[in-house]
Amino acid sequence: MIRTLLRVTGRLAVSLAVLLTSLWACLALWYQLPGPAPVKIGAPVLWAAFGLAAIALLWRGRAARALLSYAVGFAMLLGWWGTILPSQDRVWADDVARQVTGKVEGSVVTMNNVRNFDWRSDTDHTARWETRRYDLDRLKSVDVALSYWTGPAIAHTLVSFGFDDGQFLTFSIEIRKERGESFSSIGGFFKQFETSLIAADEHDILRVRTNVRGEDVYLYRVHLPQPEMRSLFLAYLDEGAALARAPSFYNTLTANCTTIVYALAKRIVPGLPMDYRLLASGYLPDYLYDVGGLTPGYSMEALRAAGRITERAIATDKTPGADFSQAIRQGLPGVDAKAAQ
Template identity: 45%
Template sequence: MNRLLLVLLQLLLTIVVLGATAWGAGLLIFRLSGTIGIAAAIGFGIAGIAGAIGLWSGAPRLPLSFAVLFVGLLGWWSSLLPSHDRDWIPELARLPQIAREGDRLTVANLRNFRWRTEADYDQRWETRSYDLTKIEGADLFLSYWSGEAIAHLLVSFTFKESPPLTFSIEVRREKGEEWSSLAGFFRVYEMAYVAADERDIVGLRTHARGEDVRMFRLRISPEQSREVLLAYVADVNRLAAQPRWYNTIFTNCTTVVYRLVGSVAPGWSFTLPLDPRVVLSGYLPGYLKDIGAVRQDLPLGELIRLGRISERARTISLDDPDFSRLIREGVPSAQP
């Protein structure tokens, strides 16, 4: 029995050591440049394998040496601090800030670019005001660019007598920096909020990128929409004051929204812990259906079919002031 427990403990420690080895090697590859990073990762990988072997060969100095090396790597990792002061790509150069006076919100650095292609666009940064007493609801957009598993999420708040206010959580890339989902685990990218006009943030995806954008009207009252919007406002201002790392799993366009919406309890049946469909955001519509956040009287497939707006959106000019109204035509309303 004691022998079995010892073997199980060795197996557990081996898994921990090899997991730490993979994470540390990834950190070195993505945080150190070129051949230096590769060489450091190889060296760290050899140390990790030696540590795992030492667990079984009766050479405790090997796993202990690796543990010391790993603790040192953790110390370096924890010293990596996010920053607002980098040479950002133009569309993420400014972070929104939102002031509230009573029932009026004033959004500074609201993005309203006009996109012809991803590389050809007119830059427009604006300040807009919104009346919280005139909020009507909230809609969700999912933009698919590579298969069904992953999509980018946008949340848009609708108002009487005002255009929608749309939020996107994005990787804040520097000029010349490429996106890698693996690099997103290793404190490579900062997080950014974008507050935007739908003609910008949706039009970028429907017109300039040609992505498959799907829209879902959320079953949420004006009062609940207001609370969700104010949760956004608070987090937008927190980020503007204190930079934050983006993480591919834990701090991305869906997990952050999940926490924001859950914090104000809009009456949906949230599942805990985090549902895999929140991480694999392309499958989010099924999760929304299960928690009661979208129409319940229509099959999921019908909601998805009617929510595909890209083809219709591309027939509408991004200069058309009725863009937001027109892309909603045919999309099922929040209530029957």
């Protein structure tokens, strides 16, 4: 009786392993196998049949043959998967066509390829890539922006650095789309996108989310000493240099806009705890609040209410000449009232 139970349990466990790896294999073939639609559909169907046949042989008492055949096939698939490498040379979408790089001379950073697009719609824009200079001795603030487009758990994370001369520069880890591609969270698990680091003017990168794409954006002042602000800025430059030297794949779970921010911040503040809210990025502000990273003296509810910049951003389109960065910070906790005027 015990032997039979163990045998059945073992077969169930192996069957589950075959099912899960077959699902992964089918998705990998769908997203990465080159060729026309019949090939991209046919290959996953054939693999699914292969996996089911292995399970059927397993339950008919031919475990050795079933597992050996499936293991060899899966090993060959993994070998092919390892040949798929990230590239710098594709026909990129306009907004991720260039990678930011920077050169540090003393306290002054010269940034190449700072994006400053003028967006009229998501497909209609005037492209501008600029060279800008920032004095890190004048760095005075760090803000984190969360842009929500599908429920409370999922948001895109951006980090904006402010200087005492009124300049703001926003960094954003994004998928590097090819022209005509759109974001896919599932595709992000299967090497569909490279990683891009964008450095941009707030009037570009925040306004396109609030005023053009209809996303809901919240802004929070991060409580950091100036030396740590400076180190975080330089860490972004290091990330940009690394991506310029060697491209890497975006991963929806392990290398996304929030987990990379966490990795950068952990270099500056060792010991930051890992937390599920780094994966469910929409809850990142609650995580930052719990570790003491947001403006002190306010409840999380008050910070969230005051940090919603969507309506303030939209209103700037009705006020010609309005300073976008100042307008969105009106009433933001931690911001000097005079600085936001």
